[in-house]
């Protein structure tokens with residue numbers, strides 16, 4: 281499923297109107313009807329509803345929704361929060377259709393009166409502002425939004441919560457806190473940002489028949505990676521499959537004081553389906569791992585002060601290599617990353633301490649012929665970019681895209697919404713996962729899963745999207761059944777992969 285900026289939505293709308301010849305009025309009719317159909321699914325006709333209508337086309341949708349629900353026997357009061365002369369174009373057309381159908385509306389005067397009208401209502405439909413919102417919220421919408429946020433019944437927003445920007449990088453001034461949002465045609469970017477997603481409440485998308493031609497022709501596209509995508513692309517294991525077919529992978533990392541990270545990455549890679557796995561680390565870590573990661577083979581690396589001191593002896597001809605987990609932040613790490621960048625023949629995944637060591641080597645990324653994958657959490661990404669974490673999270677899609685394109689890397693920016701960006705600037709978001717994963721080791725497990733996926737999948741982007749989705753989904757299954765967000769451990773995720781795979785293969 282694609283998701284879009286406000287501009288991409290307007291472009292799609294224009295394409296449908298100008299090139300296909302569908303009139304704007306018809307699009308609005310389709311939008312309002314689709315939203316009303318959806319509302320009918322979860323609001324009983326015994327409830328008392330009010331629709332708040334703003335001056336723009338979001339308000340126009342509101343007129344169609346109100347008319348449709350009234351025709352279907354719902355008790356709906358319509359309150360128009362703009363002067364009649366302010367309502368223009370398609371919205372004015374649907375205001376007239378509403379009136380000509382024999383229905384009436386009241387005009388918003390002040391919050392006191394509104395409070396009076398809404399006292400007995402169960403559901404408030406918010407069609408005040410849509411994707412056209414700009415800047416600080418002006419009167420009367422600022423009072424209206426505060427009012428809606430004090431309403432005790434259910435608030436359902438149309439397209440997006442009024443006042444909330446559709447795009448990233450825009451400050452939220454004031455916005456409706458919706459219980460539910462019925463999104464028109466495509467989710468907007470703000471549904472996938474940590475500071476704005478919660479305003480939507482639960483949301484679902486209704487299709488109004490707009491063609492995806494415009495979005496598909498964009499240089500860079502943004503899509504949600506969903507369960508169906510995983511089912512369609514997960515590598516099939518045929519009956520004659522053998523270990524060599526599922527890839528040969530190598531994990532480089534670990535230090536005497538940190539055997540856990542690399543243990544988790546390795547076990548996760550094996551559980552995620554890696555055919556053959558080698559772990560290259562210091563002798564003491566091998567001793568610690570040998571009994572827990574029995575399926576792997578080991579390469580002993582020279583050490584100094586408990587850290588790996590050199591990786592020159594490593595065989596770099598693996599299908600995929602992951603480096604950095606539990607490697608420590610020390611002076612030699614930067615040189616080792618440089619060696620890995622130069623010598624790795626297959627895909628190279630850099631995680632954790634490896635990312636800190638990469639900071640001084642960024643220019644070497646461009647010289648690589650094979651895929652390089654970076655898996656930062658926001659702190660690591662902010663360090664790579666030299667920006668603060670809040671600044672990064674204010675526009676994570678834009679920052680990831682600029683970085684991935686400039687350095688020709690795949691970026692997996694981890695978070696509640698994990699963003700996967702290709703060197704071409706295409707982006708996916710995965711929405712699986714829960715707060716139980718915000719714990720040490722969770723990233724190490726993801727690195728292992730991604731390594732295994734890259735070794736087996738057809739394309740790097742599919743591998744990264746599937747791996748990220750599976751990681752989060754496993755946590756969701758575990759929290760639903762055996763665990764809670766408090767006690768869930770990263771190592772539980774590794775054991776939990778069995779459930780996820782079984783569910784996917786059913």
Ligand SMILES: NC(=O)C1=CN([C@@H]2O[C@H](COP(=O)(O)OP(=O)(O)OC[C@H]3O[C@@H](n4cnc5c(N)ncnc54)[C@H](OP(=O)(O)O)[C@@H]3O)[C@@H](O)[C@H]2O)[C@@H](O)CC1
Pocket residue numbers: 289290292293307308311334335336337338339340341408409410411412413414415416417418419421438439440464
């Ligand atoms: N594909 C599509 O595009 C389709 C779109 N559709 C629907 O149309 C919606 C977009 O409609 P839209 O463009 O008219 O914008 P919308 O948000 O309703 O109103 C903007 C008005 O609000 C005002 N305003 C702005 N900022 C403000 C502020 N801070 N504080 C106060 N006021 C502010 C601004 O007034 P102005 O500043 O210009 O005086 C402007 O007139 C979209 O979300 C969807 O629901 C569907 O029907 C069909 C397909």
Ligand SMILES: [K+]
Pocket residue numbers: 338406407408409410437438439440441442
């Ligand atoms: K709205």
